[in-house]
Structure formats: C-alpha cells, structure tokens
Amino acid sequence: MKKNEFYNELWKKEWKTLPKTGPSVRTRYRTILNLFKKYNLHGRIIDVGCGDGTLLSLLPKNSDNELYGFDISNEVIEHAKKRGSISKLFVGDLTKSETLPKEKFDVVICSDVLEHIRDHRCAVRNISKIVKKRGELVISVPHSMKYWTKHDDFSGHYTRFERPEFEKELEMNGFRIIESFTWGFPIYAIYYFFLKKVNPPKVMSESKSSFKRLISNILYQLFRIDDLFRTNRGRKLFILAMKFE
Numbered sequence: 001m002k003k004n005e006f007y008n009e010l011w012k013k014e015w016k017t018l019p020k021t022g023p024s025v026r027t028r029y030r031t032i033l034n035l036f037k038k039y040n041l042h043g044r045i046i047d048v049g050c051g052d053g054t055l056l057s058l059l060p061k062n063s064d065n066e067l068y069g070f071d072i073s074n075e076v077i078e079h080a081k082k083r084g085s086i087s088k089l090f091v092g093d094l095t096k097s098e099t100l101p102k103e104k105f106d107v108v109i110c111s112d113v114l115e116h117i118r119d120h121r122c123a124v125r126n127i128s129k130i131v132k133k134r135g136e137l138v139i140s141v142p143h144s145m146k147y148w149t150k151h152d153d154f155s156g157h158y159t160r161f162e163r164p165e166f167e168k169e170l171e172m173n174g175f176r177i178i179e180s181f182t183w184g185f186p187i188y189a190i191y192y193f194f195l196k197k198v199n200p201p202k203v204m205s206e207s208k209s210s211f212k213r214l215i216s217n218i219l220y221q222l223f224r225i226d227d228l229f230r231t232n233r234g235r236k237l238f239i240l241a242m243k244f245e
Helices: 003-012 023-039 054-058 074-080 120-129 150-154 163-172 187-195 200-204 210-228
Strands: 043-048 065-071 086-091 105-111 131-142 175-183 236-243
Touching: 023 054, 023 105, 023 131, 023 175, 023 210, 023 236, 043 054, 065 074, 074 086, 120 131, 120 163, 131 163, 150 200, 163 175, 163 236, 187 210
Parallel strands: 043 065, 043 105, 065 086, 105 131
Antiparallel strands: 131 236, 175 236
C-alpha cells in the first residue's frame, strides 16, 4: 500500500476524531501552542503534516499570521479545506523536495510526522529549505526507542527519537536549539503503561461513547501535571530551533 493510501485509511477510521478528543493529541497541541505564546511566534506559518488542520485552527487568527498546511494524505487535506482560516494547502511528500512549497516560512511546525518517514533525515533536510533565515522550527516526535510499543507499529512509525542525536541532526541542518525538553512523566508514563496493553484500534477508533469522552477529558486535565516536570523520562520530545544558515 502506498504511503498516502495508508494514511488516507487511518484518517478515515482510527484518526478521524483523535485531534478533537484524544487526550495525548490535545496535550501535544497545547504544548506547541504554549511555545508559540512563550516565544511570540508569528508570521507566515506552515504545518507540515497538518492532518485535518486542527492545530492550525487553534493558532491566533490575526493579521500577524498567514497559515498554510501540507500533508501526504489527500483525504485529510479535503477536511482541512473546510477551515476558512488556512490560506493555502499542499499535498506532497516531505522526502520529495519537488512537492514542497517554493516559498519560505517564518515558522514551520512538524508535529509527530518524522517518525512516520523511513528516511526522516531526508525530510529534515527538505524542511530546513523552507524555513527562513532566523525563522523557527517547532518539532514534536516520540521519545526514545526504549518506549516502543505495538501502537508505534500500528501507526506506521519507523523510529522513536533519542534527544542528543536528534538535536545534533538539527544542528547539522543549520538550526540552533532554542528549547528542548521531553514531556510525559509521571502521569502520562502511568497511562502509557496501561495503554500499551490495549489494542491500538480500540484506543484510536472513532467513538460516540459519552463515557469514553469523559475519560478522555479527565486524562487531558491530569496530563497538565506533567507540565511541571522536565526529566529525560518523558514519552514525547519537543524542540524549538532557529535557522541560522
């Protein structure tokens, strides 16, 4: 199955409601939005791997921001088109530079995308080409292979990232690390322990169950406790980097 077809199927089924209800996804978005606020990130912004555009829709809607989206799944781009705040959407592959936008951006978001790409180093090189000099790159990826589970297999992951090696890779592509931290300890670590025992489709599938939504909302609030801890035991790695070359 081709990559775009694989992710089309995931967005049709398992990932359909995750951006709105999944406590992990919502926490990831919240953490990225906090970085935007902390560093006053604005300008021409593109989310590479934008999915249905949920994260872009959460960014401030003002004259300082011009929003763009990019994704390999034409299926999900059709959903993103329904969001009026996004200026332009692209369908393409991060490992194929000819499919990327020709313009450069003040801020590039790459949120839980690189782990889905076999040659993620090629993707990082291509991403670096669309970031303006002194522009910012906001990245989130799963942290550390020691936390690999069947959920990684199901979601089409090729790797989880080790913090020192990934920071060095970004620096080799002209970036300077502004902030880097892992998130997801201790509350998410406990949740993760039980989550890995459950079949992925059961966790990710669309559900109209009010009970499941209640539990998701409770978990989302509990995960805020992990914002207070910065250890190397987190399950998610967040990096803000600035392009200097």
